[in-house]
Amino acid sequence: AQSVTQPDIHITVSEGASLELRCNYSYGATPYLFWYVQSPGQGLQLLLKYLSGDTLVQGIKGFEAEFKRSQSSFNLRKPSVHWSDAAEYFCAARSGGYQKVTFGIGTKLQVIP
Amino acid sequence: DTEVTQTPKHLVMGMTNKKSLKCEQHMGHRAMYWYKQKAKKPPELMFVYSYEKLSINESVPSRFSPECPNSSLLNLHLHALQPEDSALYLCASSLSQGGTGANVLTFGAGSRLTVL
Numbered sequence: 001a002q003s004v005t006q007p008d009i010h011i012t013v014s015e016g017a018s019l020e021l022r023c024n025y026s027y028g029a030t031p032y033l034f035w036y037v038q039s040p041g042q043g044l045q046l047l048l049k050y051l052s053g054d055t056l057v058q059g060i061k062g063f064e065a066e067f068k069r070s071q072s073s074f075n076l077r078k079p080s081v082h083w084s085d086a087a088e089y090f091c092a093a094r095s096g097g098y099q100k101v102t103f104g105i106g107t108k109l110q111v112i113p
Numbered sequence: 114d115t116e117v118t119q120t121p122k123h124l125v126m127g128m129t130n131k132k133s134l135k136c137e138q139h140m141g142h143r144a145m146y147w148y149k150q151k152a153k154k155p156p157e158l159m160f161v162y163s164y165e166k167l168s169i170n171e172s173v174p175s176r177f178s179p180e181c182p183n184s185s186l187l188n189l190h191l192h193a194l195q196p197e198d199s200a201l202y203l204c205a206s207s208l209s210q211g212g213t214g215a216n217v218l219t220f221g222a223g224s225r226l227t228v229l
Contacts, residue, residue, distance in 0.1 A: 041225065042222050043220035046218075104155065
Protein backbone atom coordinates (compact mmCIF):
# COMPACT_ATOMS: atom_id res chain seq x y z
CA ALA A 1 0.00 0.00 0.00
CA GLN A 2 1.11 3.53 -0.66
CA SER A 3 2.28 5.38 2.42
CA VAL A 4 4.17 8.42 3.64
CA THR A 5 6.08 8.21 6.90
CA GLN A 6 7.25 11.07 9.06
CA PRO A 7 9.19 9.41 11.85
CA ASP A 8 9.38 12.49 14.08
CA ILE A 9 6.10 13.54 15.67
CA HIS A 10 7.61 16.48 17.51
CA ILE A 11 10.89 18.35 17.07
CA THR A 12 12.30 21.21 19.13
CA VAL A 13 15.05 23.44 17.82
CA SER A 14 16.64 26.66 19.00
CA GLU A 15 16.07 29.79 16.98
CA GLY A 16 18.92 30.19 14.51
CA ALA A 17 19.74 26.50 14.46
CA SER A 18 19.45 24.34 11.38
CA LEU A 19 16.46 22.09 10.79
CA GLU A 20 15.86 18.80 9.02
CA LEU A 21 12.46 17.11 8.95
CA ARG A 22 12.39 13.57 7.67
CA CYS A 23 9.99 12.01 5.22
CA ASN A 24 9.99 8.56 3.63
CA TYR A 25 7.57 7.23 1.08
CA SER A 26 6.50 3.81 -0.08
CA TYR A 27 5.16 3.79 -3.63
CA GLY A 28 5.50 1.46 -6.60
CA ALA A 29 7.02 4.24 -8.68
CA THR A 30 8.44 7.60 -7.70
CA PRO A 31 5.49 9.80 -6.78
CA TYR A 32 5.16 13.54 -6.85
CA LEU A 33 6.28 14.81 -3.44
CA PHE A 34 5.21 17.83 -1.44
CA TRP A 35 5.81 19.59 1.84
CA TYR A 36 3.01 21.63 3.40
CA VAL A 37 3.07 23.81 6.52
CA GLN A 38 0.09 24.44 8.77
CA SER A 39 -0.07 27.09 11.48
CA PRO A 40 -2.53 26.46 14.32
CA GLY A 41 -6.14 26.65 13.17
CA GLN A 42 -5.11 27.45 9.62
CA GLY A 43 -5.14 25.69 6.27
CA LEU A 44 -2.16 24.06 4.62
CA GLN A 45 0.34 26.12 2.66
CA LEU A 46 2.56 24.54 0.04
CA LEU A 47 6.25 24.98 0.85
CA LEU A 48 7.73 23.15 -2.11
CA LYS A 49 7.24 20.23 -4.47
CA TYR A 50 9.30 17.66 -6.33
CA LEU A 51 7.93 16.62 -9.71
CA SER A 52 11.04 15.43 -11.56
CA GLY A 53 14.53 16.53 -12.51
CA ASP A 54 16.79 18.34 -10.06
CA THR A 55 16.72 16.46 -6.76
CA LEU A 56 17.26 19.58 -4.66
CA VAL A 57 14.20 21.80 -4.73
CA GLN A 58 13.85 25.27 -3.32
CA GLY A 59 10.70 26.50 -1.70
CA ILE A 60 9.25 29.48 0.04
CA LYS A 61 10.37 30.89 3.40
CA GLY A 62 13.94 29.68 2.88
CA PHE A 63 13.10 25.97 2.88
CA GLU A 64 14.60 23.36 0.61
CA ALA A 65 14.16 19.62 0.24
CA GLU A 66 16.26 16.87 -1.25
CA PHE A 67 14.82 13.87 -3.04
CA LYS A 68 16.86 10.68 -2.64
CA ARG A 69 15.53 7.83 -4.72
CA SER A 70 17.85 5.25 -3.15
CA GLN A 71 16.49 6.06 0.30
CA SER A 72 12.89 6.78 -0.75
CA SER A 73 13.23 10.02 1.14
CA PHE A 74 12.28 13.65 0.72
CA ASN A 75 13.69 15.51 3.70
CA LEU A 76 12.95 19.15 4.38
CA ARG A 77 15.74 21.49 5.50
CA LYS A 78 16.27 25.04 6.58
CA PRO A 79 19.71 26.43 7.52
CA SER A 80 18.49 28.86 10.19
CA VAL A 81 15.11 28.55 11.88
CA HIS A 82 13.05 31.57 12.88
CA TRP A 83 10.47 31.63 15.69
CA SER A 84 7.76 32.10 13.06
CA ASP A 85 8.59 28.66 11.61
CA ALA A 86 6.89 26.98 14.57
CA ALA A 87 4.05 25.02 12.99
CA GLU A 88 2.98 21.56 11.83
CA TYR A 89 4.72 20.22 8.75
CA PHE A 90 3.16 17.60 6.49
CA CYS A 91 4.94 15.58 3.86
CA ALA A 92 2.64 14.36 1.10
CA ALA A 93 2.79 12.28 -2.06
CA ARG A 94 0.66 11.58 -5.10
CA SER A 95 0.97 9.14 -7.96
CA GLY A 96 0.78 10.48 -11.47
CA GLY A 97 -2.66 10.18 -13.02
CA TYR A 98 -4.44 9.98 -9.68
CA GLN A 99 -5.38 12.94 -7.55
CA LYS A 100 -5.63 11.35 -4.12
CA VAL A 101 -2.85 12.77 -2.00
CA THR A 102 -1.40 10.69 0.82
CA PHE A 103 -0.29 12.74 3.80
CA GLY A 104 2.20 11.82 6.48
CA ILE A 105 1.13 12.12 10.09
CA GLY A 106 2.87 15.47 10.46
CA THR A 107 5.80 16.81 12.46
CA LYS A 108 5.18 19.54 14.98
CA LEU A 109 8.06 22.00 15.12
CA GLN A 110 8.69 23.96 18.28
CA VAL A 111 11.22 26.81 18.20
CA ILE A 112 12.78 27.97 21.45
CA PRO A 113 14.56 31.31 21.93
CA ASP B 114 -6.44 35.77 -7.22
CA THR B 115 -4.61 32.75 -5.80
CA GLU B 116 -6.82 32.02 -2.83
CA VAL B 117 -9.40 29.53 -1.68
CA THR B 118 -11.90 31.27 0.59
CA GLN B 119 -13.91 29.36 3.16
CA THR B 120 -16.86 30.57 5.22
CA PRO B 121 -17.65 30.56 8.03
CA LYS B 122 -14.34 30.35 9.88
CA HIS B 123 -16.07 28.96 12.95
CA LEU B 124 -19.40 27.17 13.28
CA VAL B 125 -21.14 25.76 16.34
CA MET B 126 -24.20 23.62 15.75
CA GLY B 127 -26.48 21.26 17.58
CA MET B 128 -27.08 17.71 16.47
CA THR B 129 -30.47 18.59 14.99
CA ASN B 130 -29.33 21.67 13.08
CA LYS B 131 -28.83 22.05 9.35
CA LYS B 132 -25.92 24.21 8.29
CA SER B 133 -23.60 24.63 5.32
CA LEU B 134 -19.93 25.30 4.76
CA LYS B 135 -18.95 27.28 1.70
CA CYS B 136 -15.83 27.38 -0.40
CA GLU B 137 -14.95 29.66 -3.30
CA GLN B 138 -12.01 29.96 -5.67
CA HIS B 139 -11.42 32.14 -8.73
CA MET B 140 -8.25 30.54 -10.05
CA GLY B 141 -10.01 28.67 -12.84
CA HIS B 142 -9.43 25.37 -11.08
CA ARG B 143 -11.76 22.58 -12.19
CA ALA B 144 -11.19 20.16 -9.33
CA MET B 145 -12.36 20.93 -5.80
CA TYR B 146 -12.03 18.91 -2.61
CA TRP B 147 -13.32 18.59 0.92
CA TYR B 148 -10.99 17.33 3.62
CA LYS B 149 -11.66 16.68 7.29
CA GLN B 150 -8.90 17.19 9.82
CA LYS B 151 -9.09 16.12 13.45
CA ALA B 152 -6.70 17.56 16.00
CA LYS B 153 -3.12 16.35 15.65
CA LYS B 154 -3.98 14.32 12.54
CA PRO B 155 -3.35 14.81 8.82
CA PRO B 156 -6.21 15.84 6.54
CA GLU B 157 -8.50 13.04 5.38
CA LEU B 158 -10.09 13.23 1.96
CA MET B 159 -13.89 13.29 1.94
CA PHE B 160 -15.02 14.30 -1.55
CA VAL B 161 -13.60 15.32 -4.91
CA TYR B 162 -15.45 17.22 -7.60
CA SER B 163 -14.10 17.32 -11.12
CA TYR B 164 -15.73 19.67 -13.62
CA GLU B 165 -18.65 20.11 -11.19
CA LYS B 166 -19.33 16.39 -11.00
CA LEU B 167 -18.73 14.24 -7.94
CA SER B 168 -15.69 12.14 -8.73
CA ILE B 169 -14.69 10.62 -5.39
CA ASN B 170 -16.71 9.96 -2.24
CA GLU B 171 -14.53 8.38 0.42
CA SER B 172 -17.44 6.51 2.00
CA VAL B 173 -18.52 9.59 3.91
CA PRO B 174 -21.75 9.31 5.99
CA SER B 175 -24.83 10.77 4.31
CA ARG B 176 -25.17 13.43 7.00
CA PHE B 177 -22.48 15.21 4.94
CA SER B 178 -23.82 16.27 1.55
CA PRO B 179 -21.53 18.03 -0.93
CA GLU B 180 -22.68 20.30 -3.70
CA CYS B 181 -20.83 22.03 -6.53
CA PRO B 182 -23.18 24.67 -8.01
CA ASN B 183 -20.57 25.95 -10.47
CA SER B 184 -16.86 25.75 -11.19
CA SER B 185 -16.00 28.34 -8.52
CA LEU B 186 -18.16 27.20 -5.62
CA LEU B 187 -18.23 24.15 -3.40
CA ASN B 188 -20.62 23.62 -0.52
CA LEU B 189 -20.81 21.05 2.23
CA HIS B 190 -24.28 20.66 3.71
CA LEU B 191 -24.42 19.37 7.26
CA HIS B 192 -27.39 17.70 8.91
CA ALA B 193 -27.84 15.61 12.04
CA LEU B 194 -24.15 15.63 12.84
CA GLN B 195 -22.58 13.91 15.81
CA PRO B 196 -20.12 15.40 18.31
CA GLU B 197 -17.37 13.25 16.80
CA ASP B 198 -17.82 15.20 13.55
CA SER B 199 -16.26 18.22 15.25
CA ALA B 200 -13.14 19.01 13.24
CA LEU B 201 -11.47 21.47 10.90
CA TYR B 202 -12.99 21.16 7.44
CA LEU B 203 -10.63 22.14 4.67
CA CYS B 204 -11.51 22.97 1.11
CA ALA B 205 -8.89 22.68 -1.62
CA SER B 206 -8.72 23.10 -5.36
CA SER B 207 -6.40 22.18 -8.22
CA LEU B 208 -6.23 22.82 -11.94
CA SER B 209 -7.79 19.46 -12.63
CA GLN B 210 -7.99 16.02 -11.09
CA GLY B 211 -5.05 13.72 -11.57
CA GLY B 212 -2.66 14.29 -14.41
CA THR B 213 0.69 15.97 -13.98
CA GLY B 214 2.34 17.08 -10.80
CA ALA B 215 1.44 20.61 -11.74
CA ASN B 216 -1.99 19.84 -10.29
CA VAL B 217 -1.01 20.93 -6.82
CA LEU B 218 -3.63 21.37 -4.12
CA THR B 219 -4.32 24.90 -2.91
CA PHE B 220 -6.02 24.88 0.49
CA GLY B 221 -8.35 27.31 2.17
CA ALA B 222 -7.93 28.35 5.80
CA GLY B 223 -10.62 25.96 6.94
CA SER B 224 -13.91 26.05 8.82
CA ARG B 225 -13.71 24.98 12.46
CA LEU B 226 -16.87 23.00 13.25
CA THR B 227 -18.05 22.19 16.75
CA VAL B 228 -21.05 19.91 17.18
CA LEU B 229 -22.73 20.07 20.59
